[in-house]
Amino acid sequence: MGWKQNSLTARLGIQYPIFQAPMAGGLTTPELISGVSNCGGLGNMGAGYMMPDDIRADIKQVRELTDQPFGINLFVPDRDVSAKTEDIIAMGTVLERYSSELGMAEKPALPEKDYTSLYKKQLAVLMEERVPVCSFTFGIPDSTDISELKKQGTVIIGTATNVNEAVEWEEAGADMIVVQGFEAGGHRGTFHRGESGQIGSMALIPQAADAVSCPVAAAGGIMDARGIAAAMILGAEGVQLGTAFLTCRESGAHPLYKQALLNAREDQTAVTKAFSGKPARGIRNQFMEDMQGVPALPYPLQNDLTAPIRKQAAKMGRPEFMSLWAGQGVGLSEEVTVKELMIKLVKGTEALLEK
């Protein structure tokens, strides 16, 4: 198969085509990222919500822990995000039951934030730091930004949830594309119409691989060597695992979140807009059930309104109000170290594909 030495690993300068997914929200610690990269995979920082200085500080830490390539993921902001004042107030009122239940002094309210300028500043850090790999979710950056990054040698990874999005990414100059199947945990990367981005990995991988000429890495439902080998046979040259890395000792997931992952069955996740305003898959809990049928504000407004509640819920040990992102492979979660997991994945895939 040549599953280890292929055009994806060659382009990235890594040993095994295994990415740890860039999960935003404090989950991808420098220890997790560097641990994966030190084991021959590609660790990725979920920097979408991070302040520029925090990104810089984490990059520094990662570089102290590894000399191997790693990646940073940013969220490309939507144009013209807005909501009616009365809708924002109404959502604030809906959310008050949680802030008061959690004993929070402040009522839910939107912070002053300029999202486009945050993204530009994040991007500036990646340029200054000359990060080896940069991936993007929720859209495609301006062509000038892509050229600039490529000029300094950064490898560009796009995120696509259907064939057309993959084709658009290739035309925009992506070096490789992560195709995110319906099974995946966390945010759907969809930037076309929402309903067009719910393709299961079994159907998405071969059709995307046929449609583009750059390498494709498969995400969504992959938890072990069987998933990696299957994705490679379907036409992927790499894989990206998120949920499997969340229960690693090195991940930044809250202990109760890790516990929820270890206990969840495959049929206990659902896709919701309730936490952030964009569809994302997590373990069904009270907050998700409560908010069914309540129209969320657009991303990132909904996200900013619920973030303090989720933070407080984590502090108080109340997983029923936390976002417990997880993919449909969650039933295969195990308590491990990054090194144990990486060895298991590599050896297992070797056994399946190198016969």
Next chain:
Amino acid sequence: MGWKQNSLTARLGIQYPIFQAPMAGGLTTPELISGVSNCGGLGNMGAGYMMPDDIRADIKQVRELTDQPFGINLFVPDRDVSAKTEDIIAMGTVLERYSSELGMAEKPALPEKDYTSLYKKQLAVLMEERVPVCSFTFGIPDSTDISELKKQGTVIIGTATNVNEAVEWEEAGADMIVVQGFEAGGHRGTFHRGESGQIGSMALIPQAADAVSCPVAAAGGIMDARGIAAAMILGAEGVQLGTAFLTCRESGAHPLYKQALLNAREDQTAVTKAFSGKPARGIRNQFMEDMQGVPALPYPLQNDLTAPIRKQAAKMGRPEFMSLWAGQGVGLSEEVTVKELMIKLVKGTEALLEK
């Protein structure tokens, strides 16, 4: 791998672990079923809607065309199906715009039908005919019926859409279980809560295979040798393909339906209850779009109310009002004969797995 000689093929007495899905509604002609079985796979009749005499007649034809094993699929009826008279009248009124657009003299109305008795009579035919293989969708038959069938040597195949359903089927005595991923075309076989049965194949196959000891066959998104090989690596001992067989010359699909399959992209299907009252995946068309947000009657009432409209639409060449069932792999559809397809699948899988 031993992908050809395994416990599934041994139990069925077939050469290759490839099932043609039992698609109801006149799609699985005796030519299609026997064609698949003659090529070493397992042809299956979608008999869910068929009158007992028609099942008997088709079994006779299949037996004239092949001496190899084949299967019959029945729909296990839900208990206590009913709807308020005013809801039935309201849906009839909604559907009148289609019946009148199609120039139908009769307004949409429910036929007199005893669903449980239809199922019992269908089952009686399978017993009398001693069919080699019997599969069931939408539920698990009474244990007496299962024992009776097994006593006469019929192999029982269950349909599951999550791990718990698979476990329940094994406990009920299934010889093997088709696990139907979210990608699959046509009806979801879910018999637990609807939202629990939307697992992508990449996540469903390994978790189901781990949970039961009988063989598992994977359905959903599999269109070619890559899909077959991937499913086997994920833990399946067999595969079931539906959409891939619909564009075969021998299938009973309407020429316009075949054309729609050959033209559709992977992101153009959706799951709808609008046609039958149960969730089913098909190519999005005007009827599906129109009916979004209109609550359907329970299955099979919605099905019986829309069936004459769909039949007339087919007669008049109006695919926008037909049910165009298709899986998310639809972009890989090809115009072929059964023999061409089976040879391609077998040779391709050999090339991928027998190295």
